[in-house]
Amino acid sequence: MPTPVPKVLVNEVSVTFESHRRSVLALDRISLQAHAGEFLCVVGPSGSGKSTLLRVLAGLLRQSAGEVRIEADHPGSPLTAMVFQEHALLPWRTVRDNVTFGLENRGVGRAEREARAREMLAMVGLTRFAAHYPHQLSGGMKQRVGIARALASDPEVLLMDEPLAALDAQTRTIMQEELLRIWAALGKTVVYVTHSLEEALLLGDRIVLLSARPGRVSRIYPVDLGRPRGLEVRASPAYGALLETIWARLREEVVRAMAEDRGPDPDRASA
Amino acid sequence: MRRFGRWLAEHSIAVGSPLVLLGAWEWASATGLLREAFFPRPSTIAVHLRQLGADGTLWGHLGATLVRIGWAFALAAVLGVGIGLAMGLWRGLREGLDPVFAVIYPIPSILFLPLVGFLVPPGEIAVVVTTAVTSFFLIAFTTTHGVRQIDRVVVEAATHYGARGWRLFTAVLLPGSLPSIFTGLRLGLGFALIVVVAVEIVSTSRGLGALLWLSWQILKVEDMYATFFVIALVGAVLYHGLAALQARLLPWVQDVADR
Amino acid sequence: MPVALLALWEMASRLALVSPRYFPAPTTIGAVLVDRLTAGDLGGALLVTLARLGLAFALAAVPGVLLGLLMGIARAFRAAVEPYVAFVFPVPKIALLPFLLIILGVGEPAFVLTGAASAFFQIVISTLGGVRTMDPRLLEVGHNYGAHGARLFWKVILPAALPAIFTGLRLGLGLALIALVAVEFIAAKSGLGHLVYRHWQMLSTPEMYAAFALVGALGLLLTRGLRALQARLLSWQEESF
Incomplete structure (x- = not known):
């Protein structure tokens, strides 16, 4: 296996949203890398700052602290191009x-x-x-x-913000297959945000799990399942074990986020 | 097939009902059920309309009204869209002008006639400016609203794909507010017609409003009806014509909903 | 901003940068306004205009909403009536005035009816739009949970159309005011519109501006008031534009 070349480098990035009444810490010292040609999935509970992270990578939002570096291999190409959730x-x-x-x-x-x-x-x-x-x-x-x-x-890096979330189940399955076909054909580096763990397991080389607000890197899981990930891969014990491991941790984060939402603070910033 | 049957039934009612009404009116006036002095027969009105057209009277008045509406609308559209866009883009300007507009806008335009008469030379220019006032506010309001209602995600996406400054304006902000601007232009044109008729009644001797009022004063009831018909026709043509134009020019707007 | 404009005007008028004869200082106008509102013709004219407006609005609102609802529910009825509404809606209602003057004679009924006609068609169009653009799924939900006939109308159709009806009433009231003031300006011998006309003819500009300002305040009060009322009554609406 060749040594992976870092394509995207996120180092200790924090984002704070300031409103006139309070400031909310959305991302807390996030550090991660995506290698050239890698399909990196980011999952986490609602409000964990997944989209915020993507917006920082896209240059639509400036981080309050830390550093983002994207390696430019083709002069003249834009660093990133984003696929938006509501297609936009x-x-x-x-x-x-x-x-x-x-x-x-x-x-x-x-x-x-x-x-x-x-x-x-x-x-x-x-x-x-x-x-x-x-x-x-x-x-x-x-x-x-x-x-x-x-x-x-x-673009150097393709950013995708829950691009398939609004689609029905069959269409989503077909689109996932097409996405993998295109990715294989073009060899792009992809950072893919999703709330579906199954989707991340189907698409990703690695999965970054973010914690509930403020978003921190909870853990990064490599997905060593081989491709294509057809039905037999998804029926394999390795798949089940990985799903169970990540889900146990994600579940904790979701429960924590829900508890916080029901918490005593009535005028918290909306998710 | 059943849908076609229903379509046919509804459309024959829509065409038939005015015909039935006209027939009933004709009959009622002819038999004296309606007083012909107040409700002349539709056929008599048609004859008078033809006469007004034949001796050129109608065309002179119609022309005067259309020219006034044209100038007033052009004035209101250019200023209204310009200032509306500026208000949509710059918050400071919007917050400054909003209260001023809110106070002036509900004042019926006809009342501006004296005021405008003090500001610009009385006569045609005063008529045109007065006609433009309410249209201007309407167009400015809807244009501002048009800029403000553009989906922020779309703007964000456009910025992300490299549209900035002037380019962002021409490729995103302007087309995004066009449906709203068009609605404003349509409402504004309608209001220009309302005001010009009122102003013509008060202060001019030419124009459809003046002809209508004159016909009343000398009790030429048939001419009154004929003039009214022409005014209604102008209104319908302007209103529905601009709607058709919008459907043609802005094909991406899903439905041109009348509010 | 409005204050700054008024101050500018005051200064320009006082320093005679603009002719004080045509543009009297705002303070002068204000003094006249206060003066005549209680003792002079201004208060009386305001009451006359308000009475006409109330009457015209009532005459337009009830039949306008009913006709709009009926057109929205019964397709055949809509097909028969829509051509007239579509034809008359864009016509300046002030053009109806001479007809009403001929048929009813010069007097209050003709004035008030012109105002009512102005509001009526707007209310019909808005109400009809409210019924026609309602989410058809709501009808299905209504049927599914056992609302039929009159129940369906009262519990589903009417509430769904209510925001549009209210908007129609608000726009209609504004249009009625515009038409009535124009009628007063043109034909009536009383009311705020007439007052502006008379003082214009006599070139008593402070009085003219005072009446003018009163119409503006009335319009502002009505539009703002109704909007606040709408927000209050239909609080389930996400946003009342």
């Missing part, structure tokens, strides 16, 4: 124009943009829908557009 497509742009939006902003020429959009739409299976508007698509298709938009800008 621009409703007034067609599917094609949504996919090319990032390229347009970087001043990439029209011909190259179109070619890139064709390629990405073919990859997510939406070639026929290039001229549609988002409201004409199903939830699963919208999220495919979100993925194509992220891939089109050819």
